Amino acid sequence: xxxxxTTKQFLLTTLSAGLLAACGSDSVLTGDxxxxxxxQCSVVGQNQQLLSFMENRYxxxxxxxxxxxxxNHGSIYQMLDALRAPQDIFSFILTExxxxxxxxxxxxxxxxxxxxxxxxxxxxxxxxxxxxxPIAQAGVRRGDEITAVNGVxxxxxxxxxxxxxATWVDVFGPNEDGVExxxxxxxxxxxxxxxxxxxxxxxxxxxxxxxxxxVDGKEVGYYVxxxxxxxxxxxxxxxxxxxxxxxxxxxxxxYNGGGLVRVANQLASQAAWNNVDGEIFxxxxxxxxxxxxxxxxxxxxxxxRLNLDRVYVLTTGASCSSSELVINSLKPFVxxxxxxxxxCGKPVGQQPGQxxxxxVFAITFQTxxxxxxxxxxxxxPVNCAASDTIVGDWGVVGDPLLDSARYHxxxxxxxxxxxxxxxxxxxTLSTDETVSRGIPEQWQEHPLLWKWRHEH
Numbered sequence: 001x002x003x004x005x006t007t008k009q010f011l012l013t014t015l016s017a018g019l020l021a022a023c024g025s026d027s028v029l030t031g032d033x034x035x036x037x038x039x040q041c042s043v044v045g046q047n048q049q050l051l052s053f054m055e056n057r058y059x060x061x062x063x064x065x066x067x068x069x070x071x072n073h074g075s076i077y078q079m080l081d082a083l084r085a086p087q088d089i090f091s092f093i094l095t096e097x098x099x100x101x102x103x104x105x106x107x108x109x110x111x112x113x114x115x116x117x118x119x120x121x122x123x124x125x126x127x128x129x130x131x132x133x134p135i136a137q138a139g140v141r142r143g144d145e146i147t148a149v150n151g152v153x154x155x156x157x158x159x160x161x162x163x164x165x166a167t168w169v170d171v172f173g174p175n176e177d178g179v180e181x182x183x184x185x186x187x188x189x190x191x192x193x194x195x196x197x198x199x200x201x202x203x204x205x206x207x208x209x210x211x212x213x214x215v216d217g218k219e220v221g222y223y224v225x226x227x228x229x230x231x232x233x234x235x236x237x238x239x240x241x242x243x244x245x246x247x248x249x250x251x252x253x254x255y256n257g258g259g260l261v262r263v264a265n266q267l268a269s270q271a272a273w274n275n276v277d278g279e280i281f282x283x284x285x286x287x288x289x290x291x292x293x294x295x296x297x298x299x300x301x302x303x304x305r306l307n308l309d310r311v312y313v314l315t316t317g318a319s320c321s322s323s324e325l326v327i328n329s330l331k332p333f334v335x336x337x338x339x340x341x342x343x344c345g346k347p348v349g350q351q352p353g354q355x356x357x358x359x360v361f362a363i364t365f366q367t368x369x370x371x372x373x374x375x376x377x378x379x380x381p382v383n384c385a386a387s388d389t390i391v392g393d394w395g396v397v398g399d400p401l402l403d404s405a406r407y408h409x410x411x412x413x414x415x416x417x418x419x420x421x422x423x424x425x426x427x428t429l430s431t432d433e434t435v436s437r438g439i440p441e442q443w444q445e446h447p448l449l450w451k452w453r454h455e456h
Contacts (some may be wrong), residue, residue: 001228001322001349002361003261003284041356044071047079047191049355050362057364059348060085061287063159073256073447076358087377091362092345092449099352099359104230109175110456111135112202115146115253116390118282119162121154123147123186125390127255129452138195140185142208143392147192148184172456173200206232207239209394212246215408221246221306224394225267227448228259228322233266233301240270240304250312251326254340254388257448258321266300268326273297273305275333280370282329288363297329297432310335314401316388317379318451320344324380325367332370337408340386340401342379350383384414 013155036140039045047070058064063085073079077093085092101107112133116125123145129136147154149171160166173179179199186192208224221243225232243249249271265281276297284293299305313327315338324343347368350361368374395402407415 001258001261001264001268001325001346001367003349003351006453028116032169034455043073043075045078046355046358047071047073050079050360051078053353053360054083054362055357056289057287057351058083058085059287059363061289062089063087066312076355076360088363090348091350093361093395094359096354096357096359107203109177110199110202111138111181111197113140113456114451114454115454118145119155119157119158121145122153122158124154127390128208128224130202130209131205131208134197134200135183138183138197139193139433140183141393142189143188143390144397145186146183147186150182151184160169160367168456173199175456204231205235205352207235209252210239211240211395212243213395215248215406218247218409219245220248220250220409222250222395224252224254225411226256227451228256228261228263228267230260232259232263236263236267236270237301237303239246240302240306244304246306246308248310248409249306249308249310250314250402251316252394252402253319253323253326254314254316254401255318255451256320256323257318257451258323258325258346259343260447261295261325262298262300263268263391264322264325264329265295265298266302268330269297269299270302271303271306271311271354272308272330272334273299274307275309276330276339278426279333282325282367282369282374283372285366285374308334310337312337312339312405314338314340315343315380315382316341318345321346321349321448324376326331327380328367328369328374328376331373337384337405338380338382339384339404339408339414340388342381343376343377345377347376384408 040049046359051068051070054064055061063081068079070079073082080091080093099167110133112130114127114134116127118125126140126146127142128142129140142314143299149157157166157171172181177200180196182196184192184194184195190260204227206229208226210223213220213222216279216341223239233432251267251271268281269276279297280294281297284295311330311334313336315323320343324346327336327338327343328347348363348366351364352359354360359388366374384404386404389400391398404415
């Protein structure tokens, strides 16, 4: 989760906790561009600024490594790695251009899809497709499987990558305008297709699908939400406009790695406003240098309100940060039924600040909900366990997560509840449950960075 602030410069020691916790601004990138030629923006200068910031704002101040000399590290990235606490896999740094593209402009150069590597099957499964992207225009959808690129089977590509003979850049090319690749893919019905696709600038819509359907006489709204960034405010308004009058709501956050706190607040507020108006959305907990601070539920730029008493949320181990915040913050006020796999476990967040041409996302706060709950570093448990088996496009019958939500809406319980136990209304996985958190063991970085590396 990321709490945004607006500053002309990255102020190291003088900002109050109140300003740093602000979530209403669009960007930290305001004011004049930094003078990259001055001493403050030398490698040592950047490292020293990072050290000063960490000593003032870093959440895990007592666990931060000591006696780290800024002159001994060749980049600000190395300096961050040298300083970070052992438990910190979440702090990261973007360049100013990377930040602008992803968080502000919501674009990147590519084909426009997310991948899941199935080395056992020799295919790439398409996890999602951005709606106006080149790959979408070619007809590729979630649930399709890429079997070959440029006439080379994916099984061969996997072997080459594993042996060090190739990289993903070799497979898909650099993320530059005009790069072409020939894709061969298989649809869920077995149809095989081949087409050459050219990379362009991809707009990253944050709502992947919206639908309404009937379950046992109830009108159910469903939408897939992919990330909490600036454009999400408008995407959410468009979505909630399509869901006016629903009796139940299913929010699909299975691949949502997080983002802006204010957008998470808007999403939750628009879903259940009559239950949360005037209540505490979260409390920011800082290091010993700053006081804790409450943050109330707020519609923000949200307009339509569904005013529901119950919300269903679909999750996997890739549901992280602000996705978890939606669940945890709503729980004291409405019934939240979580379905899928336990979440990633990130009850901490960052307030980004600028050092020269870098944007630093170091962990600066932990959050708790109105009941003081928020220590979920092992992930938030699910009420109903289900595997994220990709069977087709969003919303299709046969999707284990969505089918479980339909079942619960109709029957008031999880399908196949013999595999779980009910403790205070929350389901926990049994010892022989095969559903895992779904996070690759090699994932030792911020979930958003991991997600972006699996986009092309």
